[in-house]
Amino acid sequence: MINRAIEATVLRSLNFFPVVGILGPRQVGKTTLARKLIGELNKPVVYYDLELVEDFETLSQNTTWVLENNINKTIVIDEVQRLLPLFPQLRALVDRKREAGRFILLGSASPDFLQKSSESLAGRIAYHELMPILKSEAESSFIPQPTHWHRGGFPDALLAPDNGYWYQWQQNFIKTYVEQDLSAMGISTTIPLLNNFLRMISHVHGSLLNYSTLSNSLGMANNTVRRYVEILEQAYLIRRLEPWFVNVSKRIVKSPKIYIRGSGNLHFLSNIRHYEDLITHPIAGASWEGYVIEQIIPLLDPGIRPYFYRTSNGAEMDLILVDGITPVVSIEIKLSLAPALKRGSTESANDLQTEHNFVVTPNGGNIAVRPKWLHCNISELIEHLKTLNMVAQY
CATH class of the missing domain: 1.10.10 (Arc Repressor Mutant, subunit A)
Known part of the structure; x- marks a missing residue:
């Protein structure tokens, strides 16, 4: 089993918040992660998978009884978006006994999950997005x-x-x-x-x-x-x-x-x-560009926002990282092993006035290609972003 970087962060939330939500696409490993976390909790756990008919019927028909009779356990509910009326009852139970790690909710492919849980559990739930490995x-x-x-x-x-x-x-x-x-x-x-x-x-x-x-x-x-x-x-x-x-x-x-x-x-x-x-x-x-972007964005500190930059005269940057209203990092993504820069990239960096600029290729090497520009690979780039305090601490 592949260890996930988000594990420590989710456990930290379970030690403070009554409800922890783990969101992500189907088949991304939410259930596997939850089962691993269960083994690290210092309290009994009960698990319901709402894709199983018997579990769905148990919770939907006997909601109050099930929740109240497991008040001293951590209740894990998988595919919780299938039973959205559950959320108001969770709020009532949490308010009756506000204790860390009472519920772990796993959900996928449902904007209603976020909306309903935010409305009912505001201030009581911490969300974590689990993305592909x-x-x-x-x-x-x-x-x-x-x-x-x-x-x-x-x-x-x-x-x-x-x-x-x-x-x-x-x-x-x-x-x-x-x-x-x-x-x-x-x-x-x-x-x-x-x-x-x-x-x-x-x-x-x-x-x-x-x-x-x-x-x-x-x-x-x-x-x-x-x-x-x-x-x-x-x-x-x-x-x-x-x-x-x-x-x-x-x-x-x-x-x-x-x-x-x-x-x-x-x-x-x-x-x-x-x-x-x-x-x-x-x-x-284009595939390499998207791949690099998806290795970076999930790791960013919540205060750092990703964008791209392009003007009508040809200036372009594949990814820029913005802190507040200040662009801090410019990233040009190239599949070619040669770290040559195009005029559009340098013009973009000048427009953005970013102090830290990177060309990301498969091999990298941490090679300076010109002032304020470094040629690196994905792993090297992430280390630089850690130094700049742009990556969340897992």
Whole structure:
């Protein structure tokens, strides 16, 4: 089993907050993490999985009895978004006996979970987002970067015996999301059209999000496309990276960039079955860019916000990290091993006035390429961000 960096942070919350919520996409390892945490708690635990019919019926039909008769235990409720009316009762029980670590709630693919729990449990719950296994976590289990980049960070897919099993896992994963989760979240269209929608997004991965282009290509209304993109983002499948506006006198690109968050999902949707196919595929550069971004953003301190930067005259930066209203770090992401900088990158750094600028490539080396610019790999970059106090302490 691969150890997750977030474990210590979740345990810390369990020692203070009555309720701890662990959010993340399907199959990311929330249940595995919860079972490991259970073993480290110094109190008895009762576990309910609401995907099991018997557990769902037990909690939905006998809610008060179950909760009150386990008042001295930690109650773990998996897939809690399936029983949203539970939250007001949790609040009443917490207020009756406010004690740390009373409930662990696991939820996926549901904006209603956040809304309902925030309304009912405000001040009583701490949220933690569990994302697919990071490169640093994979390498601690001797999984090399090429494998992790190609397969992505979903545990079962990453640890599959071969690429055939990996591809089959991805196929089942996308099928489940398309046929169950996304339809339950409000995407009411045919399965073939939704599959085409996902594949269309894989084609524009790393590009500016143009709703009209997607709308015209798919024969869908513009507002429908916008709503579907929002749902995919809420389901942790895609990321919209917003642009940073540094100078209102410049003609700044206003559209966000869109990424499929899981590199393995992207490669499956692009029919890339092997790493050797990936490095020669036209999407390789954009895939590497999205992969690097997903290794950085989950580690950031909550006060640090990620953006990209682009102007109409060609100045562009793949990722900038902003503290408050001050851009601090500029990051150019290149699949090429050569750390050469384009004019657009240097112009962007000048516009942003960032003191710390990095070119991230697969191999890196911590090599100074020009004043205030360092060529590094992902691991080296994270160490620099730690030095700058931009990474949350796990």
